Amino acid sequence: MSSVRKIDAIGKLDGSRQFLDDYSYPDMLHGYIYYSQKDHAIIKSISFPKNFDFSQFVIVFAKDIPGKNIVPEPEQDQLFLAVYEATYYGQPIMGIAHKDKNILQQFVKGIKVEYDELKATTDIKECLENEKNHFGRELTIDHHQESEIAPDWIRQKHVYYTPHQEQAYLEPQGMIAKYDPETKSMFIKGTCQCPYFVKDAVETILGKTVQEVVVETSEGIGGAFGGKEDFPNVIAGITALLSFKSGKAVKIVLDRSDDIQITTKRHPARIEIETFTDPETKEIKKLDIDYRLDAGAFQTLSPVVLSRGVLHSYGGYNIPDVFVQGRLMHSNTPPNGAFRGFGAPQAFSAIEAHIDRIAHKMNQDPYQFRKNNLLRKGDEFPTTQKITEDHLFDCLERAVEISSYQDKLKDFAFWNKKHDNKKGIGIAIGYHGGGYTGNGEKILNSEIKIVIEKDATVKIYVINTDMGQGAHTTLAQMFAEAIGHPFSKTIVQIPNTKKSPDSGPTVASRTIYIIGNLLKKTALALKKEIGFSSLEKYVKENPAEFPKEIHNHFKQDPMVIFDEETYQGIAYKDYSWGVCITEIFFHAETYQIELIKSWNVFDVGRVVNEKIAVGQAEGGILQGLGYGTTEFFYKPGFGRMHGFTDYAMPTTLDLPEMIVEFIHTDETLAKGLGEIPMNFPAASVRNAFHNATGIFIDEYPLTPENVFKNLKSTD
């Protein structure tokens, strides 16, 4: 049953499946989050427009919060609602609700806030350059060797910059809160990745005044990509506060312009890399990395992104002497957050660009040079974790073969001599660690619940959401296949914190890897325990035993030990490996990089549903290509993006032909797939551009303007 059809596709095609804005409740109010219009300012006064029936509005400020005005995050420094001072453009100041959406809009337009402006840092590059902007947290991976630097080793030191990236999920963020004053219970319906995070946020803002908080997702979640990991906490908190104060249901759905301006983005990065390479053996001997992320105005979950970032910063190479320093920088811009890849796309955009620079200096083609320095079976990561498989090598060989990389290198060199327009091909390689970093999965202690009903329907209760990645189809498939039960009778329930145990957040490429494999393990154990050949038959013959409820917890392999202080040990138990090779055509007159074809080979272990897996990979690759070529959010003198008209992401006319291949799919373990496709495409385009023109660009994205600037500066 490998490529079963998705359980939710029909309703999404005929328009019947409900997304958040499709729900409404009697007497429901519409809410709005009013936010700071200044980058950094004291809020002096707020005046509301006249000519409105004021009694019909519900307004909440920080002072109305009965609980704590702190968003529960790894770093507890973000406020739900600003108090006195706003530290970024977009920081929520108050929540407002009214039963009529139009009247609410008119009212909001009439609000006037008087600010006293303070000094603000909004130039991201400046903030990343200035070490004084450092938040104070420092991560280091110290794998220094005592050996001396040989005088003939070639030193190369370069700085790479990556921009903000907007998740641009098609369904904007939103929440519905319904407070019942009689039972003192709060019901939240939301479009989010992590319902238990939202529950925690609502319990924090409302404190002990509320007896029970239940969070359920909408039927459809219209994309997330990390964007709905942490920011929903803020919206849920404010929506719940409005509902608590009014005693009515309140719905807040951000319009696109608000969503794009105030929600989290991918962290911009400045990554400085210094290497020493032996020109004789063409081996990299020493690697130093200074990895900095712009966290924005608050740190929120940035420390976790930083952690994954540094653990992916050295790439898939065997280098004896490595030192990495990771830091979070401050700016007066909205806090950056989770986005598919979580620090790794920045890391690979830098290291893979740098590797091409070394290869060039060593006068070796980028493929040979990579192969020469590749992390092979038996080698170690700088964290001392041993590599137990040679799958990165296999991915590289396969990608080079199917793309005819070596022939193309020769053909393009010949062709380029005779033409103003240029052809190029570029490689980028690497990995992605599955699940939470280090001891995270041990701490999460994820729980699943399975109910087998009297009619042999299997109901799977997990809190992991299906935001389009097909998790609810694939999870059901994994259980059904393992126990030998019809897929149609194995159903993952809509995540609800009252019914579904905490199986952990839907992040970190962990849903299939951790929860899917746990479901599979549970199914196999159940089959062994009862010893039936058919579950349906067994249920029929033993009706007294059903309905039966089964609970199970994820148990981390006790050999997985990671030292959070020294960053030594096993950072991720299982890695997925991947290679992206992209061919481009450079238009010399318009400075445009046209994407021709992209070959992507991955080892994600067992592939459960091939059609779903390929679709997810294709989507990730295109997001990665957009990251490398067109997408950015701020630019000095250009300002901030306001919507889909100015935020340029790939359309149907911008994509290359994408080839996706999975290898080693006969393994028993299904590893992480969600994020890895996003990690390499940007660097592959940048390297292809160098192959085409001989010019290295170290700042992403490679927009025509950026290319123009770089071509001019090398004239």
Place this chain on the structure above:
Amino acid sequence: MKINMKINNKPVTIDVDPMKRLLDILREDLHLTGAKESCGEGECGSCTILLDGNPVTSCILNAIHAENREILTVEGIAQTKAGKLLIDCFDETNAVQCGFCFPGFMVSSYHYLMYDGEPNLDKIKHALAGNICRCTGYQKIFRSLYLACERWQKR
């Protein structure tokens, strides 16, 4: 103001502010929530409907634009033979991910199937250029519509 229109082949008269967005009329007054609001500025195509047979983004049209005209939404299309074929093809390839943009893709695809229908990748890409999808990377969408075109021709 009273506005007469035909929606999914049924005559409808509603009394609304003539400047109310057509998308809001469909979603709020007529409870046809298939068309979605994503960008709100006519850029992404999630709210695409057919107005007198032409694909338009209903988030940048007003009620008055619909006066005496025929509207076909994804709910109407899903009931047609061609609509059912499209649904089956999109479903078969597992093309759908989050699905928020798909009602819009359904409308644009239906329009292509009805007014051209040639299984031609380049034409298909241009026919869908007004619809943004962030999940899929589009390739499976192209394949599904291509498949639908082939099957529609053979019917």
